[in-house]
Amino acid sequence: MKTIQQLAAQLKDVHITGDAGREITSLAYDSRAVKPGALFVALAGSKADGHDFVAAACRQGAAAVLIDKDVPVDPGVVVLKVPDSRAAMLSIAPYFYDYPSRKLRLIGVTGTNGKTTTTHLIRAILRAAGYRVGLIGTIHTVIGEKTLPVKNTTPDVIDLQALFADMVVAGVTHVIMEVSSHAIALGRISGSEFDTGVYTNITRDHLDFHHTFENYIAAKAELFSLVSAPGATKGNKAAVVNTDDPAAAVMLAACRCRQLTYGVENPADLTAAAISVRARGASFTVKGPFGDLPLALKITGVFNVYNVLAAVGAALVEGVSPAVVKQALEEFASVPGRFELVDAGQPYTVIVDYAHTPDGLENILRTARQFATRRIIVVFGCGGDRDRTKRPIMGRLAMDYGDIVIATSDNPRSEDPAAILAEVEVGLKEKQTAAKGYEIIVDRRTAIARALRIAEPDDVVVIAGKGHETYQVLKDKTIDFDDRAVAREIIKELN
Numbered sequence: 001m002k003t004i005q006q007l008a009a010q011l012k013d014v015h016i017t018g019d020a021g022r023e024i025t026s027l028a029y030d031s032r033a034v035k036p037g038a039l040f041v042a043l044a045g046s047k048a049d050g051h052d053f054v055a056a057a058c059r060q061g062a063a064a065v066l067i068d069k070d071v072p073v074d075p076g077v078v079v080l081k082v083p084d085s086r087a088a089m090l091s092i093a094p095y096f097y098d099y100p101s102r103k104l105r106l107i108g109v110t111g112t113n114g115k116t117t118t119t120h121l122i123r124a125i126l127r128a129a130g131y132r133v134g135l136i137g138t139i140h141t142v143i144g145e146k147t148l149p150v151k152n153t154t155p156d157v158i159d160l161q162a163l164f165a166d167m168v169v170a171g172v173t174h175v176i177m178e179v180s181s182h183a184i185a186l187g188r189i190s191g192s193e194f195d196t197g198v199y200t201n202i203t204r205d206h207l208d209f210h211h212t213f214e215n216y217i218a219a220k221a222e223l224f225s226l227v228s229a230p231g232a233t234k235g236n237k238a239a240v241v242n243t244d245d246p247a248a249a250v251m252l253a254a255c256r257c258r259q260l261t262y263g264v265e266n267p268a269d270l271t272a273a274a275i276s277v278r279a280r281g282a283s284f285t286v287k288g289p290f291g292d293l294p295l296a297l298k299i300t301g302v303f304n305v306y307n308v309l310a311a312v313g314a315a316l317v318e319g320v321s322p323a324v325v326k327q328a329l330e331e332f333a334s335v336p337g338r339f340e341l342v343d344a345g346q347p348y349t350v351i352v353d354y355a356h357t358p359d360g361l362e363n364i365l366r367t368a369r370q371f372a373t374r375r376i377i378v379v380f381g382c383g384g385d386r387d388r389t390k391r392p393i394m395g396r397l398a399m400d401y402g403d404i405v406i407a408t409s410d411n412p413r414s415e416d417p418a419a420i421l422a423e424v425e426v427g428l429k430e431k432q433t434a435a436k437g438y439e440i441i442v443d444r445r446t447a448i449a450r451a452l453r454i455a456e457p458d459d460v461v462v463i464a465g466k467g468h469e470t471y472q473v474l475k476d477k478t479i480d481f482d483d484r485a486v487a488r489e490i491i492k493e494l495n
């Protein structure tokens with residue numbers, strides 16, 4: 001618990017009305033989460049303005065409210081008026097929770113693709129090494145053995161600091177988290193002391209948010225300046241960077257700590273030789289400071305070779321032995337919704353994958369192409385309220401790699417699904433030939449059913465974009481939708 005006075009001392013510019021000696025028992029940026037004694041932070045958002053919920057927060061028992069616009073506040077509730085309530089929240093939250101990341105080893109993974117996979121791989125290795133591990137990312141949050149649902153890949157600062165604090169209490173020693181570029185740009189990781197930063201890659205995505213590719217790269221690079229920022233309370237800081245990626249130099253230039261590079265094409269501290277990619281697993285030899293480490297994995301695709309090298313790098317920084325690394329990686333079965341095989345007894349292969357960027361889609365289709373003996377049938381879409389520039393590009397890529405292409409909806413959100421697909425179609429049309437056409441089926445279930453109906457023995461059906469997701473976000477509602485379950489149901493119906 002902290003007093004309002006103590007919290008206010010973290011801020012440069014604040015005007016307090018009311019009893020500054022009052023104790024605050026929790027923090028909340030959403031009125032619905034306010035508990036009695038809380039400080040409610042009013043934030044202007046993309047859909048609503050928290051200042052409109054100050055009255056609701058007061059009714060829920062808020063002891064104080066932090067605002068940057070004048071709004072009516074119940075008598076007896078302390079008011080902290082600041083120039084920018086979001087900026088104030090970023091300073092207050094880590095202090096309120098006593099900077100819990102200083103009591104943990106914190107590994108942050110950033111990049112357009114591969115964050116979830118790499119964090120899960122690192123978690124598996126550190127668990128095998130006997131550590132108590134926390135995980136924060138797209139699919140779920142894990143504290144030791146407990147799993148919690150998530151709203152964002154990287155939670156906002158209050159939720160993140162609260163999670164770290166819970167992890168400290170639960171005896172967690174190492175936390176591995178995905179660090180999205182949104183989180184960096186919005187300061188969600190403010191006050192988090194990272195020990196290792198891992199960089200996977202950067203390709204086109206999120207230009208709706210960052211506007212330019214340079215801004216997007218700069219946001220990612222900030223994680224690496226944070227790893228080596230002055231005022232560190234812990235030692236053994238490192239950056240693990242994919243040197244095959246064109247923006248690697250920007251990440252390396254941003255950090256002033258130990259650098260461990262990895263890659264397949266360019267010289268690096270960790271490289272992979274004798275790569276063999278098969279449907280049910282990849283094998284290769286990691287060459288690193290410890291010598292050669294041959295691996296026979298259950299996960300596949302050259303992109304996963306990169307994810308594994310990144311995980312080996314992070315494990316090396318933590319001092320895990322190569323033998324433990326090998327054992328953990330060879331036992332690692334899969335990440336939900338990443339190259340997940342749906343097997344309902346059908347004579348063709350069905351792969352559900354979270355590829356929702358041009359690079360992700362190209363990687364998954366290239367991997368499928370490496371072992372496909374017959375046709376590849378692709379079902380994919382592009383999310384609404386997200387980077388529009390990727391739509392025609394993904395259309396072109398689907399046509400380049402697929403034999404039969406079906407474009408459909410993937411979380412249209414507030415947009416008209418047919419309008420999104422019209423933008424995808426620009427790319428599809430460009431690559432259309434007399435021999436290869438495409439279909440557009442707005443309803444995702446119908447699109448998947450069409451693909452499975454067309455499929456013949458030994459074909460490969462790739463259903464891309466939603467992976468582990470169990471919902472479809474439409475304009476007015478969110479409905480249950482799980483590509484894996486839908487595919488299974490349809491295969492049974494067809495039998």
Ligand SMILES: CC(=O)N[C@H]1[C@@H](OP(=O)(O)OP(=O)(O)OC[C@H]2O[C@@H](n3ccc(=O)[nH]c3=O)[C@H](O)[C@@H]2O)O[C@H](CO)[C@@H](O)[C@@H]1O[C@H](C)C(=O)N[C@@H](C)C(=O)N[C@H](CCC(=O)O)C(=O)O
Nearest residue numbers: 029030031043045046047048050053152153154156180182
């Ligand atoms: C566009 C965006 O980033 N939105 C994020 C933002 O919500 P917002 O500020 O827009 O919320 P809002 O609905 O306008 O509400 C404004 C304020 O009023 C408050 N409110 C609202 C209603 C109410 O009854 N009471 C109340 O107090 C809200 O809590 C909020 O503080 O702040 C919320 C809390 O931090 C986030 O959960 C939310 O992420 C949404 C769900 C989202 O989809 N974000 C995406 C773009 C995102 O951040 N993605 C990255 C991953 C990208 C990647 O890896 O590819 C991520 O890290 O998740």
Ligand SMILES: Nc1ncnc2c1ncn2[C@@H]1O[C@H](COP(=O)(O)OP(=O)(O)OP(=O)(O)O)[C@@H](O)[C@H]1O
Nearest residue numbers: 112113114115116117138303353354355360363364
């Ligand atoms: N290293 C990689 N390089 C390129 N593509 C990859 C890589 N790893 C995974 N992919 C592809 O990208 C998809 C998403 O992978 P993953 O979930 O690990 O990435 P992510 O960075 O966590 O994505 P998000 O930002 O949406 O959370 C996978 O389903 C796969 O198709």
Ligand SMILES: N[C@H](CCC[C@H](N)C(=O)O)C(=O)O
Nearest residue numbers: 356382383386410411465466
């Ligand atoms: N983290 C990504 C996930 C996209 C997943 C895809 N299914 C979509 O909804 O666009 C985002 O929020 O942009």
Ligand SMILES: [Mg+2]
Nearest residue numbers: 115116138178
């Ligand atoms: Mg992720």
